[in-house]
Amino acid sequence: MSTLNQQYEEKVRPCIDLIDSLRSLGVEKDLALPAIAVIGDQSSGKSSVLEALSGVALPRGSGIVTRCPLELKMKRMKEGEEWYGKISYQGIEEEIESPADVEEKCRKALGKIARSWLSISEELISLEICSAHVPDLTLIDLPSITRVAVKGQPENIGEQIKTLIRKYISRQKTTILVVVPCNVDIATTEALKMAQEVDLGGERTLGILTKPDLVDKGTEETVVAVVRNEVIPLKKGYMIVRCRGQEEIKKKVSFPEVIEKEKAFFKKHVYFQTLYDEGHATVTKLAEKLTHELSHHIETSLPRIEEQIEEKLEETQAELEKYGSEPPSDEAERRVFLIDKVTAFTQDAISLTTGEELKCGDKPNVFSTLRREFGKWNTHLDRSGEKFNKRIEKEVEKYEEKYRGRELPGFINYKTFEVMVKEQIRQLEEPAVINLKEIGDAVTKAFIQLAESSFTRFPELVKKAKAKIGDIMRKLLSTAQSMLRTQFKMELLVSSVDRTYSSSLSESKREKDEDKLKGKNIVRNMDNHATLQEIMLHIKSYYKIASQNLAYQIPLVIRYHILQESAIQLQREMLQVTQEEKDMYKLLCQDYDLDMKRTALQGQFKRLMEARTCLAEL
Template identity: 55%
Template sequence: MNGEVHSHLEESIRPYIDLIDTLRTVGIHKDLSLPTIVVIGDQSSGKSSVLEALSGVALPRGSGIVTRCPLELRLKKKTGVNWKAVLTYNKKTDESVNFAGPIKPSKLASVKAAQSTHNEKKIEFTDPSLVEKHVATAQNELAGKGVGICDELITLEIMSPDVCDLTLIDLPGIARVPVKGQPEDIGKQIKRLIMTFIGKHETINLVVVPCNTDIATTEALKMAQEVDPEGIRTVAILTKPDLIDKGTEKNILAIVHNSVIPLRKGYIMVKCRGQQQINDEISLEEAAQIERDFFQNHDYFRCLLEEDKATVKSLAIKLTQDLVDHIKDKLNNIQLNQQEKAEERISEQFKMENRIYTQDPIFLKILSEIRNETFSEKELPVFDKLCTYSHMLEAFYEIVVQRMADQLPLMITFYMLQETAQLLSIDIMKILEKPDVHELLSEDSDVSRRRKDLRAHLNRLTAAAEEINKFFN
């Protein structure tokens, strides 16, 4: 895939993609939706073949559900660097870092496992043939061995001089009928997972559709239309053009030219390696040339080459530019949303502190222990005259460390108090709405009389005490 993106674009597009990748790595996507490309398609639509052609590596493929966890594919074009990959995901249980299955001694030197956090597994390797094995092992660990799915994200970062600068997320293929070992609602599970990604306005939906099927009945395109009815952020890839029935070529061309189901970002047709070519060990470079020859010699589809609406190369360039344009458009919104979130969290922190404890007594206690002196709240304005700032900072940071440790129970206490206050208000309102509220609030006559007598008694005694004091003074 060498030269898939023009060199003059590389320096301008990479920083934008790196920024979003970094934001996703630190977990901002849990609070804010980030611009990304999501790949969806029915089972056996050719989705894995498209990703393989873009990335230059063999991903898990076959019949049934092949992608069982969301797979984030980060492609980074780096010249002068040998091929390298890093696979990361959050482990479920085992703290140790293992290799994905048995690895031959000859390949052991090209693999290095590392652990970056307490629950993250990271595997670095330099052999492209190990990608499929590592991804499959990660899926088995997260989704279990078999045919189940999981919503935990697996990230595969590939650095090579022969890939395009692009980041996209591959989702499980849409299943219609459960196979042996799958739950009856597997189809609903997959659709629910897909909807959590494609429903976000920051997402570009990349829909993979085989040319030899009726595009109007494709489940993936139907789902994309539900969340993007105007087709503003949907791109369609037409695969398997060599399998269409003769006589339907003009119908396919009408689709590509946006005359059937209009999409703002349009259609691109590709011809990827088939299973027979893989069995024949046809390389990706050879497959790219075969693809170009196919379109060049096709009576109907030749025109798509001139229009940049055919071949994986055109697809790579289009997706990269679309993603960068999308990021530029959404960056300002991300910044504003992040600022609002930060202000909201700070406001909540102040509310928690004001409601649950005050700072001054804690500060005084810690400072008194450090200085071995006793301080009172009356001395607060003149602390700087009584002790050095180093002791004050030491006391302050001791409080900070303790508060960080107490943050979770603090938040739990805060929200419990908040919830209790709301429930109490609701209960009081319900009581006030009852017809017998007057009876509930009224006082028994005997109790009322007794209370009046006691108040009069108290007033008399008070007046008497005042007169006696006057007499003796």
């Protein structure tokens, strides 16, 4: 490989090491990292390219290594330093003593990851190669694209492989390395088609042409045109390489010797010599280009990666806070934990009914519901009064004929007055009960919502709270309904303080006089005009008092029982739950899915914190 100057090495290596460290921490689960993914059709020469770059033999023949992603981390060492290798997978790390052992170690890793040699796995094998003859570069080798399933493979093996490849190449920070043999029509290769699907403008794609020694005579100029970016243009262009052939593999020709033979091949080739002169040929030039591409990509991405890590940390911490701390294992501490959880919930329940700030959970606005429902009740009273006033004119004469005794005209028949008032008040009773039930349902829903947000991870505690809320609300609704009906029975007594009634009657008379001035005539063509008009004044005056009583008393009864009493009783009964020895462990059993989510968030938070430390040390 060509020697990079020390200043360049000092700049490149830390950047690549940083991204490798972030990837090894698993940060790629949380945000996209700069990477180079290598894809190619079967028999494209992909493995040969990776071998040429790394200087080690990889599993061949059955294509075992391509059954899962392989992260190939190459680190350039100084001349004279010993070769070093390491393979990591499933939490296992093994040092590799010599380049000759790499292939066998990879086979062993695959045997543990993909138990069936014909299956595909998304688990990553990380292979680290440190040598004076490798570039500073990290590549992710993906399974070769296959079209036909071999014996024992699932019929959809091709689609499984494509799904895995798309997962990597769809990431916007991934450079796609498409390996294509020179002896096929590049436009027909599945690998290039997949790259074009996710990178329409070819911004992230680099083409590598292999097997130039197998090109049919007469097609060399086409290959040159492809490499010069004249056929299917890619922003990053193309490179052409000649790697070990089957003959050289059998003879175990060394990689340094292969590099020299490749150089000689391009220098002497009639058509491809120009590509060599232009810097588009050989594995050496490819390594330099890829190292520059990756290091530049990392440098330009780092500021945004830092921002994303901080953003993700903030989001993760906020999510974790919603889950709270785990219950202690110590019994005494566990009880204190339960008491604290229940106390916070019951205090929030009381705060909910008084309109104060809640300590935990999203705040359901109960008072907006109350205002809306009580507003509907007042509107109903007003509309009922308006309809009643209009109906009096038509019905008062009928009641006068039915109930008037020996009174002379001008005298008020109390029976007529009382019957009409009672009938109107009775019509208001059921709407009041409906209003009570609607508010009861809304408050019950708010309490349940509060319980679910307060006891997020504890389904048994939520279940217990819901049962208590249901029982309490049923009892209080029954009590409140009984009190409402009693209120209506009292209103049917048709009684009022003299001064209050006189004041209402005077107001009704003033309104009648104003109507006269405006040309309105409430009662027309009646012989007993004075009597009927007087009765209507009294009925309207009393209904005004009764409706005012109901407008005030009904909401008061509902608010007292459904809000105040329910919260107090809920507090009393939930605190009693904390004293029940046998239920304590059951109540604090955590929801499995939520517990798993919490564990995952803790892992994510730890990864991101370690990533922040890595960035700070760069």
